[in-house]
Amino acid sequence: MNKNSIIFKISLFFLVAFLAMTFLFKMMYDYEFISVKENLKVHYHKIAKLVMLWHIGKNTKEELIINLKKKNIEIVDDEKLYSSILNTDKFETISCGMQNFDLYEKERYRYMITPKSTGSMILKDLDTKPIDVHYMWWLYGAFILVLFALFLSIAISIYPLKHLQTQIRRFGEGDMDIDLISKGKDEIAEVSNEFDKAVKKIKAMINSRVVFIRNITHELKTPIAKGRLSLEFLEESRTKEILDNVFLRLNLLTREIVQIENITACDCNIEKKSYHLADILDNAADLLFLEPQSIKNNLDNRVVEVDFDLMSIVFKNLIDNGIKYSIDSEVYLKLQDNELAFCSRGEKLQHPLEYYTQPFTKCDSNLSESFGLGLYIVNYILDKHDYSLSYRHKDGINYFIITF
Structure with a gap:
């Protein structure tokens, strides 16, 4: 206990x-x-x-x-x-x-x-009366019964806390279909009922957010596609270049918003299975339209327990960041013990890693092809796997390290 x-x-x-x-x-x-x-x-x-x-x-x-x-x-x-x-x-x-x-x-x-x-x-x-003080033990028994009844009453009143704890844990893991309604009249029942109301409000807000984001991204895709298609009929000019850049940024923003919404909307349900790191790397390279052989690594036949699709997104974002922010557009994957480092040559980060794992923060504010969601998504997925992300800079090389 x-x-x-x-x-x-x-x-x-x-x-x-x-x-x-x-x-x-x-x-x-x-x-x-x-x-x-x-x-x-x-x-x-x-x-x-x-x-x-x-x-x-x-x-x-x-x-x-x-x-x-x-x-x-x-x-x-x-x-x-x-x-x-x-x-x-x-x-x-x-x-x-x-x-x-x-x-x-x-x-x-x-x-x-x-x-x-x-x-x-x-x-x-002739009037012998025995020394009888056994009534004291009857009184003692009555007190013990009252004490036991009081303890039992308190224990029964507190027992719903265990159920409330279990339901809150389920809610924290992303399960919105929980029932916390209590018919009791004590303070624990009141807390449970108020929490149930809060859960229903949060569930309604999340559903509204999902519907809103999906609708707005869907509505944005059509005019963006039409706009980019229309640009093809314009002659080359500075205006066309500016508009093409605007539509490109809008398209990137829409794509990253859809990606982060897909990952966080259902609280990222993890289905862990055994996969080779090399297979995850191959899939991440396909997502980036790169040849797997173009990414240097020392991966062996190491097997990890991960969600394949989500871990592929982690590899993709870390490789993509390494290419974007390196001075030679190269990334090297180094496996050592239970750590996998994504290495790229470049300047040291100006802020602690925690700054870049927040949404819409990026290493280079002048880089137009990113909206700062990459490391946020990476950290989110690793956290759901109970893995960690760390960073260090040594001899002009940035190391983003996943600890399994």
């Missing part, structure tokens, strides 16, 4: 409460038992005092019998009973007048054996 979880802390609290209550009731039981026993000793001390008054001649035997009878005590003359009593465990000893009066319990009665100097009489308590 997680030691930082709420249910663990509550369980620990109730365990400590249970132990503390048990210890407290044990002390109360012992105290109650001793208290009742002390009261009995006071009662029998009075009886012993009556015997001692008779023994020293202050009272007659008849007065003794009368006084004992008032206290529901009778003198029993039975040798067999006397022997039987002495064979039982002594209950208590009462001291009076420097004499010891022994108390015994036998067959629902309590007996007092007087000292030999008084004739070793057997005094039978």
Whole structure:
């Protein structure tokens, strides 16, 4: 069990409460038992005092019998009973007048054996009441039941948090079809219901975004295609060159927006399988209309667990960036241990890598053939694979490194 979880802390609290209550009731039981026993000793001390008054001649035997009878005590003359009593465990000893009066319990009665100097009489308590403090344990049981019921009630109230956690994790992984509606009346149910409302709003917003982007890119493709086609009928001029550049940039922007929307719209569902790095490189080269042999590499038969299409986009964008921003338009792929570096000769990046993994940021602001989405897409896909992207510059070479 997680030691930082709420249910663990509550369980620990109730365990400590249970132990503390048990210890407290044990002390109360012992105290109650001793208290009742002390009261009995006071009662029998009075009886012993009556015997001692008779023994020293202050009272007659008849007065003794009368006084004992008032206290529901009778003198029993039975040798067999006397022997039987002495064979039982002594209950208590009462001291009076420097004499010891022994108390015994036998067959629902309590007996007092007087000292030999008084004739070793057997005094039978006709009103014997056992020392009964077991009601303390009944009270203890009632408290434990209440404590257990309270713990169970809290545990049941907290249990929906586990379901809420699972649903939130599914939502974080891109599953929008979750149901968080709760019929409870407590705060957890309120949080769950509010989160369910938020999920539905986010789902509606995402669907609206997808529809909007797809519609706008679709609508843009037609005029861009018509515009570029119309340019073919114009004579060569500075105006035609400017318009051709504008349509080219619009076409590139539309293509990259479609690409990033396709990747992020469904939160990039990853279907990992085993593929050779060389096969991924070949597919990336096809996407760039390059010959695979034109990209230098030391790839061996290394197999990785990836989504083939998405990892091909990663290779494509890193190779494309390397070609665009290198001084010799060459890229070299270097595999070492669990790292694959995309190497190209060029200037060091002006900002940390985190700056370029944001959308619409690029290395060279004067480069017109990019809108700064390449590294953003790369980082996004690698993050979904639980891989990482890092950067370093050494001896005039830029290294973009994928760590598998």
